Amino acid sequence: MESILGFAQDHGQSRAHSESMARPASSRTVFVNGRFLGQRITGIQRYAREVLAELDEILAAGEGNGINIRVLTPRGISAPVFRAITVEPCGRFEGHLWEQWDLPWRVRDGLLFSFCPTGPFVKKRQVVTVHDTSVSRIPTAFSRRFRIWYELVVRSIIRRSPLTVTVSRFSAGEIAECYGIEPGRLRIATEGWQHLNRVSPDTGILDRHNLAGKAFALAVGSPTPNKNFSAIVQALELLGTAAPCCVAAGTVDPDVFRVARFAPNAIVRVGYVSDEELKALYQSASCFIFPSFFEGFGIPPLEAMACGCPVLASKTPAVREVCGDAALYFDPNRPDELARLLHDVFADPELRRRLSAAGLEQAKRYSWREGARLNLKFMEEALCRS
Structure with missing residues (x-):
């Protein structure tokens, strides 16, 4: 350490x-x-x-x-x-x-x-x-x-x-x-990330949003311009009919942040979730997307790695510092790069397995x-x- x-x-x-x-x-x-x-x-x-x-x-x-x-x-x-x-x-x-x-x-x-x-x-x-x-x-x-x-x-x-x-x-x-x-x-x-060890996954959130047994990508955070959720929307649009389902968890504080606007129905919004629900989402997702323009650390990708969820993250310095070689990276200004990674991860089970194993090892360092x-x-x- x-x-x-x-x-x-x-x-x-x-x-x-x-x-x-x-x-x-x-x-x-x-x-x-x-x-x-x-x-x-x-x-x-x-x-x-x-x-x-x-x-x-x-x-x-x-x-x-x-x-x-x-x-x-x-x-x-x-x-x-x-x-x-x-x-x-x-x-x-x-x-x-x-x-x-x-x-x-x-x-x-x-x-x-x-x-x-x-x-x-x-x-x-x-x-x-x-x-x-x-x-x-x-x-x-x-x-x-x-x-x-x-x-x-x-x-x-x-x-x-x-x-x-x-x-x-x-x-x-x-x-x-x-x-x-x-x-x-x-x-x-x-x-x-050890707070997740104290809770059991609440899979009810999967049933409520028709996600049980479904392959999906997950994003967690406040939908503000800095979190760059619009890059996910654009990547999904580029993939067209080949686009996977993408779930976004989190809320926004209107008194502090300016709310970003997304294309209608581009992302399934599940709102603010409990730790139990979040753990269920991490464990069930095919990959986790973290497209932020700027971070000081980045707990969500660390949580995802600790749950064995493959991570796709932006090339922001703090996130690369935390995730090391255990994630796949894309330029947050290049939705096409994210689209390519999404395609590769969903098409290749062995790639998902390698990323999951690398993430579990990386999480042990924190x-x-x-x-x-x-x-x-x-x-x-x-x-x-x-």
Whole structure:
């Protein structure tokens, strides 16, 4: 795993460990921004929940060098039950107002750690996790109001933070370039897929959409311009009567994203699905398509590989970093390339078998536990540096 995270800067962590042993217990507390616990689970929320759960397991096992984690949330949020991590509802507000007013007041001089990219604008002693730079690189995929707010808050925070966390070597380079942060203050964690091990596939979704026993391609994500679902539509149109059925799972947030428009009936839309339903789709699909123009990591293709589903992915750097040699790649601006790959995969059972086996091996290189251990190191370092 260390080779995957080669960009991460490890200098200073041994010094952080020795210095932390001399600190009083109260200074070993890390406050976690728990606003994400009240949000619908998409990629960032998935990362935050899974890393936090693994951190709880690590601390409950007596590891962590005495670090105490307290998750702060708005009141009324249903939080998981942890063994070693404390959850503390606080404040009077919710949403952005809670994060910008109640949260910094409660933390005051403590260290605040966020698994998401936003935090209190006025808080200096904090670490955020910037998953990608899509707001800067793909501005048309976001509303103007959201772009202004995001750029203001995130730029301000990471320029004052002792360090900033991200999830891939590609994203680290992008953050350094877009936000002017020196690489020495960037740290790289990782993501995983093991949440799918906790659920059993719900095949009812196949029956409801007439997919049982049917060969189909699968795409997962928000149908925004950046996710590039239109490339799938165009590829299907190019294949004509030879086009396979294609299923798209996911929803869109109209307050943040601009909705892309698709050709009528080009894709079977099944909407937002549960983990159980998603697992059934991954295990039943003939292949998984990930045509995104830009990603910071890309959990869906990793999930697909872990379920043995062959992956066709765009040639975006972060996705190639995650999938390695276990996927077939196409230019996201070339629907004809995707059409050719779709034809080949559906026509060749042996190709599907090879891709499935390669994907299962590639997925073994990633885990939420490793991501949690890395974040724990970053918390310890931030305690000493801030």
